[in-house]
Every structure is written in C-alpha cells, then in structure tokens.
Amino acid sequence: MKRTVRVPATTANLGPGFDSFGCALGLYNTYTFEAIDGGLEISGCAEKYCNPKNLSVRAYELTLREAGVPYTGLRMEMLETQVPVSRGLGSSAAMIVAGVVAANAEAGYPFDNRKMLELATRIEGHPDNLAPAFYGGLTASMMNDGIPDTVTYKMAEGLRFVVCIPTFELPTAKARKALPETYSRADAVYNLSHGAVLLKALETGDKPVISRALNDRLHQPYRFSLIPEYETVRRIALESGAIAFCISGAGPTLLALTDDRNFAGRLSARLAKETQKGWKVLSPDIDRHGAIVTEE
Ligand code: HSE
Numbered sequence: 001m002k003r004t005v006r007v008p009a010t011t012a013n014l015g016p017g018f019d020s021f022g023c024a025l026g027l028y029n030t031y032t033f034e035a036i037d038g039g040l041e042i043s044g045c046a047e048k049y050c051n052p053k054n055l056s057v058r059a060y061e062l063t064l065r066e067a068g069v070p071y072t073g074l075r076m077e078m079l080e081t082q083v084p085v086s087r088g089l090g091s092s093a094a095m096i097v098a099g100v101v102a103a104n105a106e107a108g109y110p111f112d113n114r115k116m117l118e119l120a121t122r123i124e125g126h127p128d129n130l131a132p133a134f135y136g137g138l139t140a141s142m143m144n145d146g147i148p149d150t151v152t153y154k155m156a157e158g159l160r161f162v163v164c165i166p167t168f169e170l171p172t173a174k175a176r177k178a179l180p181e182t183y184s185r186a187d188a189v190y191n192l193s194h195g196a197v198l199l200k201a202l203e204t205g206d207k208p209v210i211s212r213a214l215n216d217r218l219h220q221p222y223r224f225s226l227i228p229e230y231e232t233v234r235r236i237a238l239e240s241g242a243i244a245f246c247i248s249g250a251g252p253t254l255l256a257l258t259d260d261r262n263f264a265g266r267l268s269a270r271l272a273k274e275t276q277k278g279w280k281v282l283s284p285d286i287d288r289h290g291a292i293v294t295e296e
Contacts, residue, residue, distance in 0.1 A: 002034040002296045003105050005098045008136070008287035009083040010090035011161060012128035012249040015214035016194035021140050022090075024132035024287035025161065027082040029094045031056065033102035036073040044078035055092055055123065059099025060106075063119050067107035086169035088249035093129035096120045101134075101291045113290075117141075117148045129249060136290035140199060156205025160283060162242075162264045164233055164254040164271065167278035170226055175250035178222045187217040207243050210257065214244035227252045229277050236274060240266045254279075 009027040013019070033056075040057065042050040052058070056076060064071045085091045100116045111119070113134045120130045127141040131150040141150040198213035224230050227247070233254050237245045241263055242256035256267065268281035 001106075002032055003102055003293050004030060004032050004079070004296070005102050005291060005293045006030045007083075007094040007097045007101070007133055007291045008090075008289075009284070010093055010129040010132045010249075011088070011163070011253075011255055012090065013216070013219065013247070014198065014255075015220070015244070015246040016191045016198060016216040016218075017128070017140060018191065018216065018218045019126040019128050020142065021138075021195065021199070022128040022130075022132040023138045023155075023161065024136045024290060025089070025163070026285035026287045027089070027282070028080065028287075029078065029083050029091075029098065030080040031098045031102070032075075032077045032079060033060065033098075033106070034075040035106055036075050038073045040073060041075040042077075045081070055095035056099035056102075059096040059120060059123055060103040061099075062122065063100045063103035063111070063116070064107060066119055067103070067110050069103075069107045084165055084253075086171055087165055088170070088172075088247065088251045088253040089163065089165070090129035090133060090249065092172070093120070093124055093133050096123050097130060097133040097291050101293050105293045105295065114148065114150065117150060118146065121148055122146070132287075132290065134290045136288045137286060138199075138202065140195075153199050154203050155286060156203060158259045159202065159205060159243075160258055160286065162237075162256045162258055162267065162281060162283045163248060164237070164256070164267070164279045164281050166227075166229070166252050166280075168228070168252060170250065170252040172250040175223055175226060178226060179219055180222065183218060190217045205259070207259070211244045214246055214257065216246070219250075220247055223247060223251055227254070229275050229279075230254065232275055233271065233279060236270045237267055240270060242267075258283075 264283035
C-alpha cells in the first residue's frame, strides 16, 4: 500500500529553550512511502540522498524493527519540499518524522506519538524539532535516559512567527560545535527562568514580557558570528515592530514574533533594500496537527 506523509517545518529553541522548545509551522514536506519486495528506490530529491543513509529510510527501518515487522524494501518519493535544507527549520527532523510515521502505519499503528518521538530522537539526538513535527503546535520536551516527555502549550490568538531565510546554509553540526561544553550557574539560571516565563507569556500574549523573556545565554551568543548580517536583520526587524527576535533552531534562519499582519511585508521590503544575503521573509501559520499520514 502507498502512503502519503505530510510533515511540517519546525522552529526550535525559541530563544531560551535550547534543545527543548519548538513550534510547528505551516510549511510542509510531502512524501510517499510504499513497501516493496527487495531494493530501495528513492526519487524526488538530490542524488546524494538516494541511498540507505537517507534519514527517512533509516527512521523507517528502525521503526519497523522496533515494531517487529520485517523490512523488505522501500519505494519513497519526495513529492513536495517546502522546508529548506540546512536552514534551521527542521528539514532533517521532517525527514526522520516522515520515515517513522510511514513505518508506524505500515506496522499497523503500534506506537503513539511519545514512542515515535523516542525512536526519532535516537537518530536526531535532541527532541526540540521532532516533538512539534509529531504533535503540532508549541511544545516543550525533556529527555530522561533517552525517553522523551513532551507537553504542548497554547499560543495567544494572533501571535505569529515570521521567518527570514537566507540563501546560505549553516550545518547544524557546525553551529553546535561553536557552543561551550560548560556554562556558569548564572547562565543556567538565566535560561531556565526566561524559558519558564516565556511559555506562559506566549500563552497569555503578554508582549512586554515575551520581549524580555525571549532571550538566552546558552547558544545564541556563540552563533551570531556564524550568521552574516544577523545584527542588521535583527535591528531592522525590531525597528519594523517585532515583539521579539531570535535564531530559528541552530540558524541561519532568523525568527521574529509579531501580532501585526503587515509586519512581514514591511520587513521584507526593508531587507530587500538594506541587505545582501537574499533574506526571504515568510509568515507561515502555526501548524496544529503535526505529521499526517493518508493511505491510498
Ligand atoms: N536545538 C538544536 C540546536 C536545534 O540549537 O543546535 C537544531 O537541530
């Protein structure tokens, strides 16, 4: 049977929630999966991804194995790719989630979101992009001995994320290498207090508190220099009325929060005039469903 899987883009960290917070966005990758008797056929993506190391294939095999269902072979097609690669919008998480969800369907739906997230995290290493791709909406996750727990939060009506996507890529591995191994107690307290306050403020829509809470000391200060024009884009976003501003995931996409439907247009016009890195401004809805699988 052929299955179609649609997975949303995700923005992770949201400032202080390093490796924990994430939100699903209404930009989608769509794939088809079909179990076949022998072989691996991948189409619709770059040649370098057409092999057994493909993250969707690895996730598919892992999930079938965990369900006790033999893997016989796979035909997979990437039908539509709206999530840009290596930009901090969860493209690898989307690949992994697609494979897990497709294999879960193939196995007769033995696993709930939490178990699927556990399997996906074995490949990705951290749950912040994966959790919203499974659950939809705004999520916070924690890990204990490889087992995740995720809670979902409401976002106040009218709040939306605006993403500024540059033409250049920033591999997550490089952005993680830039981080220190240890942090001071002051920095740990700063982030946990800001994170806790941010989630409630996003729920109530308290804009002044959101703008003070959406800050961090664990990752962003070490990554600014990896993102050309970061400071310029930030200044223009704040001058254009952003409530708050941060790096999306590990970057290089930058994220602004707004409740003004005209903000994205204003920002886009100024970035086109005042920057050189081809920043594309999108204002996707928040995705509330997470990954969806349909059967033909
Ligand atoms: N939390 C991750 C990071 C997101 O900031 O490195 C990217 O996968």
